[in-house]
């Protein structure tokens with residue numbers, strides 16, 4: 001029997017793969033007897049134990065039948081297996097969810113996808129690199145790995161982390177919550193997905209700010225929501241444009257509107273809460289970076305004004321720590337809590353226990369606060385460098401919407417169309433500068449050239465150099 005071993009990994013695994021390939025290729029037929037182990041070992045110049053191990057593996061996977069000593073026979077319905085192998089072509093979506101997924105989520109066009117091969121990239125959503133955090137986190141993880149029980153964590157989240165989150169929310173975000181109100185999730189994205197499943201049926205209306213965070217839009221679309229966008233002015237959401245017949249869910253970023261940076265005024269906050277109360281709507285407050293405010297104390301969250309119990313407050317550790325952590329939290333109104341925990345259970349039984357334990361200790365022991373103070377200072381310096389540079393090179397050609405908070409700025413090229421903006425981005429790229437359009441953050445983008453500049457991953461010196469390239473590009477334009 002001719003068998004080609006591929007040289008990857010242990011010999012018995014190579015032989016198992018080679019035999020399967022022979023089966024798939026039809027070189028060994030259904031019902032055929034495999035060579036005796038001694039004979040095959042001799043032919044291949046390998047030990048009989050290796051052949052025995054490979055046959056045993058094939059038996060365990062159901063490829064062959066029979067017992068050692070009485071011969072091994074190929075069993076599977078080969079025709080079916082071969083045809084499964086042959087079909088690599090895309091299939092029609094197998095469910096409504098899959099169909100909507102293909103329609104609304106295009107992995108190749110994710111906004112903000114990194115522009116490769118440039119010297120400086122103003123990419124939004126990347127973490128601030130911070131060696132002090134890396135070593136502190138490594139210590140916490142090692143400790144948590146040694147002391148955390150290896151059984152499934154509580155679905156709702158580790159009590160110690162929920163307590164630490166409540167303490168943090170009370171001190172920094174003005175939100176009064178008890179640990180039982182909190183569900184620990186794998187970031188904002190999971191929180192939105194849980195909310196969509198718990199609150200929406202296909203066809204229900206969900207309101208989004210325009211512009212908005214596109215990943216929330218996709219999550220709602222994939223769950224079959226009917227979207228209604230509402231514009232934003234200098235006071236935040238234009239509440240007068242909320243649908244008169246009511247909306248099931250209204251998603252907002254009141255502390256720092258994404259991406260425009262506007263802070264929702266008190267009057268609008270009260271108007272929105274009143275709307276939710278009158279229509280029985282739920283408000284999803286995405287408080288993704290409200291912590292980092294540079295001109296004043298961080299504003300209290302909308303949830304802190306909610307007397308009707310309509311606000312589902314979502315926080316994430318993606319900005320204040322780093323996004324690969326995949327941890328966040330939801331403060332859920334009591335009447336919805338069971339449904340959120342059920343949905344979370346169906347997703348993953350609970351977020352990873354070791355990371356939760358490490359984070360709880362990091363927060364309780366003060367490392368988290370120290371990290372926040374350091375990060376706040378670093379971000380403030382980077383933001384000032386970027387703002388100074390842009391203001392210097394603007395000469396009336398730029399409109400900078402500065403929001404005194406967060407990790408990004410929005411810059412408009414005055415009197416330029418969206419197509420001209422794309423040309424500007426292409427030119428910047430040829431000068432080694434990665435710039436990103438704002439258009440993907442609209443359902444219906446305006447015909448203006450807008451950029452979303454994330455400055456978190458560049459040092460002050462890099463920002464200064466990058467802005468020089470930006471200015472050169474602007475002068476040429």
Ligand SMILES: Cc1ncc(COP(=O)(O)O)c(C=O)c1O
Nearest residue numbers: 125187188189213258288316318
């Ligand atoms: C508006 C907004 N909300 C939330 C997030 C964080 O999402 P997650 O917690 O899923 O990482 C981001 C990240 O870029 C964001 O821009």
